[in-house]
Structure formats: structure tokens, C-alpha cells
Amino acid sequence: EQPGGWVVQETFRLEEHEGGHLLVHAGTGGYVSVAADGLKVADSGTPFEIVVVEHGEDAVARAAADADVVIAVAGNDPHINGRETEDRRTLALPPCQDRLWRAAHAANPRTVLVLTSGYPYAVADAQARLPALLWTAHGGQAAGSALARVLAGDVSPAGRLPQTWYADDADPGGLLDYDIIGSRQTYLYFDGTPLYPFGHGLSYTSFRYDRLEVGPSLRARVTVTNTGPRAADEVVQLYAREAAPRVPRPHRQLVAHARVSLAPGGTRTIELAVTRDELGHYDVARGTWTVPGGTYVFEAAASSGDIRRSVRLTIPGDAPRARDLRRDGLAAADYDEQTGTEIVDRTRVSGDAVTPLGTGGGWAAGELLFKNCDFGDGADGVTLDAAGEGEVTLTTADGGARAVIEVRAGGGPYDYQTTPRAGLPLSGVHDLRVTLRGPLRLARIDVTG
DSSP states (O other), X not given: OOOOSSSOSSOEEEEEETTEEEEEETTTSOEEEEETTEEXXXXXXXXXXXXXXXXXXXXXXXXXXXOSSEEEXXXXXXXXXXXXXOOOSOSSOOXXXXXXXXXXXXXXXXXXXXXXXXXXXXXXXXXXXXXXXXXXXXXXXXXXXXXHHHHHTSSOOOOOOSSOBOSSTTTTOOTTOOOTTTTTOHHHHOOSOOSBOTTXXXXXXXXXXXXXXXXXXXXXXXXXXXXXXXXXXXXXXXXXXXXXXXXXXXXXXXXXXXXXXXXXXXXXXXXXEOOGGGGOEEETTTTEEEOBOEEEEXXXXXXXXXXXXXXXXXXXXXXXXXXXXXXXXXXXXXXXXXXXXXXEESSSSSOEEEEEXXXXXXXOOXXXXXXXXXXXXXXXXXXXXXXXXXXXXXXXXXXXXXXXXXXXXXXXXXOOEEOOOBOOOBOSEEEEEEEEESSEEEEEEEEEO
16 A cells, blocks of 8 residues: 555565465565455465476576677665665675676677666676676666666766775675774775775776876866867866874875866866865874874875876874873773774763674684873873673783783673772883783773872
8 A cells, every 4th residue: 555665565575384485575574365355464374386487597598699789787776675774695796686697698798787776786707707887876767868878878977986896795894893994994994906996987988187286275286188089077086195194094085076078189177175174084092183294195096996196295284192091091992903803882872892702602802902102100000991701901012011900890791890900010102902802891991100
């Protein structure tokens, strides 16, 4: 009676049942049953037998063999499996869609794959085998006409990917790992080679970039020329990165972009404005947004993986400052680097804590690194605000001091207690390593003395 809503009502899945299958209605969780006046959804259903009339890939191969060019279309419906609560288990295409393009290509090598989706797919085989792939996000009423005009060559495509497209499921890390720096995710931190980089997009023409200039006011100018045979748009992208960062920073970060239309042989100088804050980051040591002073590299690019011109510029900014441990202590989630840990909720309503990752029924050691910790003219001990049970070891990076603290808070994961003071006689500035073992949650480290 209602096609819309949170769940599209015309969605079903098969469930094995005593040699046959039941048809589960996704919208209600009920089962389809055959009644005198038609099909109904109820608590119990009618078992169905699956009869294969024809395999879809056979029909595809038959049609493809007789065609001049094949356009295979795949992707997702955003109302069904591209929304909240419906996470994918893989970046791969659904098996039936993967078989579709493979069957078409086997019958006709002149096969193009069109992908319509709100997210990336890992389609390395299609990239390697097919002569062309075209992606579009979900469009409006004119999406079909726009797609046809691009495929027919009436319009040169000028869309650019707003995501990194990975080659394999292992590339982006864990689905629930939100530490994109530690797990090296997205174009900002990914150390591997993506299938398609952020900002990628091809055209029916080509463009040349010349004379990138960036002044002290952070206004960039770059000249772009259409060197190909077709009128087209180019999306000029400006990236920036800190040349010698003191903390983990992005490989490069998009700070400005502009779309320009150029006829064949046409040239235009593009001006891009960058705000100073775009160059900064949240400084966990200060607890505020900061723009470090130093040398920055600005890059004019066709994508984050296709850098055409670069210049360096020295920018005044905030000087580095050590963490004042005696005054501020350390929030566990304000680490500079980590391995083998994850951020969890400190309470059910607010706050952060850090816990080591559990593996195979046990607990691997996790490690946090806090850089430039200032113990002043002397500290005589530390206390922890922690829940659960386990062991926390604090050492300086040079091995000059060490403290091992047992956590025996008991209770539940939100029952935080302050540990007895442990000795850690230190003065001056040190990098501090904190190793976590066991099912514990660490919220704070405080220094006394």
C-alpha cells in the first residue's frame, strides 16, 4: 500500500526452508504466503520452489554477440543498499552484476561498463579488461539523457571522483576503524596505490598546466590550456601539504578547485583563493586548531594522483609547543600515533577512552605515542583514570624511565577508577610511550609533583 518509507517495500530475500525457500519481506520481516485473494505477508509463509528458466548471463551473452557495442550497467539503488544501517560486506560488485559484465565482454570485447552508485567499487578486473568504464552518482530526472550524451560523445565528461576507489577490500582497513590517520585511510593518508585516486576523471580531450604561482596572500594562479580536439571542461584542483610535518599530516589535501570551459587550443589563467585555516589541523597537544609555521608545498593537479605543477611557500604560523603534563595531564584519545588500539566511549553519553584490540579471545598489546611531553623541573609519579582490568606501561622513547601500573577497577566498562600513584621520576621534555594490555579502557594520565 505504501511504496516509500525507511525501507523500500518491494524488496525480498530468499530463505532456505525444508527443501524449498520462503520469501522474506524486508520491510516487515514477515513471509509471503499465497492466499485466495492474492499474495499476503504474514508470520508464516508458503514454501516456494525455485525453477531456473534461463540464466541471465546466457541471455546477456546472446544479446551481446549480435551487438556493435555493449553497454553493461551496474551499481546500486540508494533506497535499498546505499543508506544508513545497510553496510556492505565487500567493495566488490554483487556477484550477479559481476557475472553480467564478464558474460557481455566474453561475447563482445567492445563492452563498456557504466556504474551508477553513491559509493566506490573495487573493479580491478573490469579496469584491466574493458576498454572503458564510466561512473556517475545518482542523478535526477535527466540522468539518463545526460549519460547518453556522454556515451555518444556529444558532451565530454568532466565529473571528478569525490572518493578514493580502492583496488581491494583490504586497502581501506576495518569498516568500523574511524582512525583514518593510524589506519592510513582515504586519499589523505593511504600509502598504497588506489584503483582510481580522489579527484580522478578522464575527458575526450587533454589539458596542459603552466606557471603555478602562490603569493603570501595564499592566492594561487595557474594557466590551463586545452591541448586536444574537443571543447570540454577541466576541474583544476589545488592541493597543499606541509613539507616537513612534526606530526602525521596528509600526503596532500584539497584546498581549492575550479571548473573551467575551454575550446580546443584555448588558454585561461585560473585564480584560486586558499584560506589560512585550510592549512591547519587540530593540535591534540594544544586542544585547538593550529596552523604550523614552515614550508608548504602547493600542487596544481588534475587529480590527487596526477600532479602537474608545484611550488613551495614559507608561511608564518604557530610555533610548536610541548604538552604541559603537570598542568593539563593527558587525555588518552589525544595521542599523536597509535598501533593496535581503538577509541571507545568513555561513558554511555560522552567522552572518549582508548582500549587495546582484542584478538582471537586474547588481548594484543596496543601502544600510544605522545610526543613532546613536558614534565617541568620534576615529576614524581603518575595516576591513571581507567576501567576494566589489565596493565599499562609508561616508558620514555629513549628508555630513560619506566612505570608499570596494574588496573583492577572491576565493575563494568564504564566503572572508571583512579589508580594508586606510580613512580615515574622525570624532568624536561620527552616522548612518552604508553602500552596497554588486557580488557581495559584508559581515559586519562595525570602527573603529580
